[in-house]
Amino acid sequence: MTQRSVHTELNQYHLGLWYSAYRFIISACLLLVYLLTYPQLNSDYEYPHLYLYVLTAYLFFTSLQFLSLGRFKVHIPDQLMMLFVVDVIALSLLTLAMDGPNLHLSLLFVITIFAASLLLDAKKALVITLISVICVVYQLFLGSILDFTSLKNLTNSAILAFLFCVVYGSGQIAVKRFQLLENLNFSQSLELHRLQNINRYILEQIDTGYLVLDENCHVVLSNPAACHLLGMTTSYQQDKYPLYTTQPDLFELLKFEDLKSGEKFQFESQQSRYHIQVLVQKLVVPQQMLTLLVLQDAQRLNQQVQQLKLAALGQLSASIAHEIRNPLAAIVHANDLLPNSDAEQQQMLSTMISRQAVRIDRIIQDTLNMVRNKETHPTVLNLAKFIPIFIQEDLPDVQGQIRLNIDTSSNIAFDEAQLRQILINLIRNAIRHNDPAFSYIELNVRIQQKKVLIDVQDFGSGVAIQDQAQLFQPFFSTEITGTGLGLYLAHSFCEANQAQLSYVEQKQGACFRVSCQNVVIDS
Template sequence: LQNINRYILEQIETGYLVLDENYHVVLSNPAACHLLGIEPMYAHERFSLYQSQNDLFELIRFENLENGERFQFESQQSRYNIHVQVQKLIVPHQTLTLLVLQDARKLNQQVQQLKLAALGQLSASIAHEIRNPLAAIVQANDLYLDSEPEQQQVLHQMISRQATRIDRIIQDTLNMVKNKETHPVVIQLNEFIPLFIQEDLADVADQIQFNIDVPLAIQFDEAQLRQILINLIRNAIRHNSPDSPHIQLNIHPYEHKVWIDVRDFGSGVATHDQELLFKPFFSTSIHGTGLGLYLSHSFCEANQAQLNYISQEQGACFRISCQRVTA
């Protein structure tokens, strides 16, 4: 197993450098030496970071490196711009620091490729969604001049509806671009939710049953949490059973997390549609653009939270799972 581990470390392109509390390198692999401009022979022996890579030593010796911290590093000794990730390793009698080193240029290329792929998928989805109402507008326009006045009124309404749908698709797409930066703050849910319902959902407040057992706090971007809850709650009210006077907004702790459940008592989501719920432009309603749940899901991920559909015997439940903040 030691030989296998050594072979893997020698072959991979990611550099690994383990430092003790005196900034001596206790483990390194060839990729780390290559990125830092260190002689490969150092990879097989313990050595001083000060003597081998003084630029990195000077950068970190006065810094209190935190677990999970990331930074960029450049040195005259190396031709690479290096992306460094810090991990603390707790071992008996000491704490070691693992530096994970990667070529920042290659990382940026990978990020750009992912962005281009996502942009291509989104562009194709937008084009597909706009093509349908646009075709209806073209067809109605072709029939308009040769139609009777009553038929012209029907065609006029059709063109208006489809133009409104295109505008809504464009507006929802623009909303996805907004709020790119996330600014999490501590939110006391027992205080925030009643005020939020009063400010943002006053017209449907009597249809919301809010339940919270104990005071709970999460860390979340407030504007994005408002947008998520508005979308989930209005969706729930729209799909609620006529026999049910309200939907439920239930908040309760679970282990180290907080669950925010938005539940209605309608017909729920068909099994074959559940895996498509958070895909862009998927909607079971002819009036929806299919971007609300996709955007909510993206906002949750940006705040280190999760949005999931929870099957119920009756109705639908969407759950936001967040890390709990304690005093």
């Protein structure tokens, strides 16, 4: 039996239990009403003794079936079928005792048929409906033949039989709607359960501790890592519980501190051997405010930081050694050739040595600029005024090769010295890679969606697709004489000033774009 079938049968059982209780109450009330009103309304009963005996038997069977259905959760469909068989027989005999259907019994018949449509399958519900029709209509014919009843209520019985069929059809439509909703609800519950299991599995596997607290400092969610770091037993991770019972030190800290979202602090507890770093995040969910505490071992974090620093230092050292080895080898080779060379060759070799020494000095200076991590001092710059002066002061030798297009209302907050170094690197790179057929490069400054875009564009061959992903990596260069630090430094300076440096694909040439927030200056 599938999980969905078990779920459906369980719902069917609960509804059947409620219906069984309803039958017991109705039968008891009918018997009580008869006993209290019989002396005044004895003329309303054609066969009062039959009415009394049927009600007594009906009450006995409803109580017996209610107890049976409650105690024995087996053969549920068969037990439900017997409920409706007893109902139809009892109500038919009561109708006969009243010499035809009345409003109260007809309503009970309708409820029985509709309940059968909900609790039984379509074929069994149809059988119950047809039995009800036969009992209501044909008992009059049988009574007239045996001369113990009349046909005066035949019209009412026919109308009631038609009503039974309508109720059956309506019940089947309702059942199909209920089944559709139940299947949808069941599928959604399975998907939700699956996602909960996945989330729980992920939380159990990660080393970072997660602790979710409600407004009353009750733990809503925790994972094993959080319990381990805080010195709590992992049995608490499943249920909601007050924090003060398991980690009073943390509770006292949170109780007296008004922690803001994004705040970090260090925490130590007597019941934990770890020095914990805690990150606070506020979670806004419907109708409540939750607090997420991200817990990590501070000592382990420090170790990871040191390892990353050592790894970065090793990579940097290897890159510097690789970059210096080539010009150094050229210097050594030229120095070996120098004693046995003529004057002209000595001059050429001396020039080579000098040029390679300058290259080594450039590598060292760029490296120092990269690792010094100078403090940034942004100021508001009006680019329409700043860039022409910058070109005149820092690029006098190539200012004739720069075509400037600038939006006069463009203002940015940027460290002036760092912006100058960024533009020098980008413009000289563009001129160096420009197609000789073009005598200029373009420097375009414009505003787009509250952003200032500074584009430096050449008309050369552009950057190969396989090289684009490494453009801003340190020591990456497509030139033999390049250090590979210019674009990396420019990218780092942009990040330090909350700007972005990116490569923009062009049909011809290369375009490097500096994107930063436009600053509106009040006049």
